[in-house]
Amino acid sequence: MSKNKEESLHELMAGMKPRGKEPRNAGVLDSWIDHAEADFGIAASGRVRWLIASTVITAMLQQVVDDDNACRFSLKGGTLLQHVFGLASRATKDIDGIVRGDLDEFLELMDEQFVSRNWGPFEFARSEIEQIRVPGKSICPRRFVVTVSLRNKTWRKIKVEVSPDEGMAGSAQEPFAAPSLEGFGIPTPEKLVGMAMCYQAAQKIHAATDPHDPDKGYRNNRPRDLVDLVLIKQLSDSTGHPSKSDIKRAVIDTFEARAKEAVKADREPRVWPTKVVVYPHWANDYLAAAQAVDLRMSAEEAAEVVNAWLLELDGA
Incomplete structure (x- = not known):
């Protein structure tokens, strides 16, 4: 074999x-x-x-x-x-x-x-x-x-x-x-x-779109999640599972649950809809993750694909 x-x-x-x-x-x-x-x-x-x-x-x-x-x-x-x-x-x-x-x-x-x-x-x-x-x-x-x-x-x-x-x-x-x-x-x-895969997508969406501002205590070191989101999108597109509506419900639930915790901790809550921003420090980790799954997209191209998908999810 x-x-x-x-x-x-x-x-x-x-x-x-x-x-x-x-x-x-x-x-x-x-x-x-x-x-x-x-x-x-x-x-x-x-x-x-x-x-x-x-x-x-x-x-x-x-x-x-x-x-x-x-x-x-x-x-x-x-x-x-x-x-x-x-x-x-x-x-x-x-x-x-x-x-x-x-x-x-x-x-x-x-x-x-x-x-x-x-x-x-x-x-x-x-x-x-x-x-x-x-x-x-x-x-x-x-x-x-x-x-x-x-x-x-x-x-x-x-x-x-x-x-x-x-x-x-x-x-x-x-x-x-x-x-x-x-x-x-x-x-x-x-x-x-x-x-459930819809929640797997939701949690990775929340992580990949985290802000990055080290001076304020916010760090986004999640380029691997961007790669995973491209794979999950391809799975959803090709099989219909998880469906866009299921992912949207999971995303809203995840953002709301984490926003409540953020407020309790006196931190700024995240809101949906959102988008992925590619940061310069992602370069090496993104490249390694993309090569591991034979994903032939730059980080910027992957972010463009995922951000278009996030807009589709918001309208689902």
Whole structure:
């Protein structure tokens, strides 16, 4: 098989013959992964290792459920986009998610899962939890590192960020098929759950259009979100999902929720409609992100495309 950016890594992994046995140690698993990546035409890319690790960690986090048996953790950010866009997405190294309900309670329940349950041959542990200071946020996100071990030997360490709910984003969930892990002797989750793509778009629109005025404490270092917005626009245009009307509703909800927090923090609230401004300091990060997904647009061209789209969304 050769690398095909139109072909999902999920599809490539689903075509593997099930191992029928667990890897006996981390070295064996790494050997199986190396062979698979070579067969897929993405040798030494780290994509398969990352996808396996992020899938099992997400599955463990989603064992924390509410009274209706609905998971409280929804995947978002770059990891979710890798599941949606496959090899056409830019690679990421972290797991981002949003949590419904009390964030501290979720973390306590998460710890119970890590202590009491394994996922196939994998065991889990986490580092100390740190708070991420975000200007204007009344409840700040948390960050920690999850260590995935196999037979008591560390296999991967993945940084995880969990954010508190805002507006209706945490309740707007979309299940999707997990990649098949059977070719590596690992149980495949029944499903994974992501934050609805309309809210993924909304949060990236808010981030990419943030003001940049360091003297006043405003910094916009989000050129990668501009690249992601072009991909989400292309997805919406080609499939109709998420629809423009759904994105607009999510955008309004996101802007209103964040504006309320900004007012409480005595900061200037953001308003919709808005537009992307390309800043000189974006140049290197934008170029790297665009090259990673083979997006042949300058930052200015991408901003022109996205800003025209934002006008369409406002009229939806």
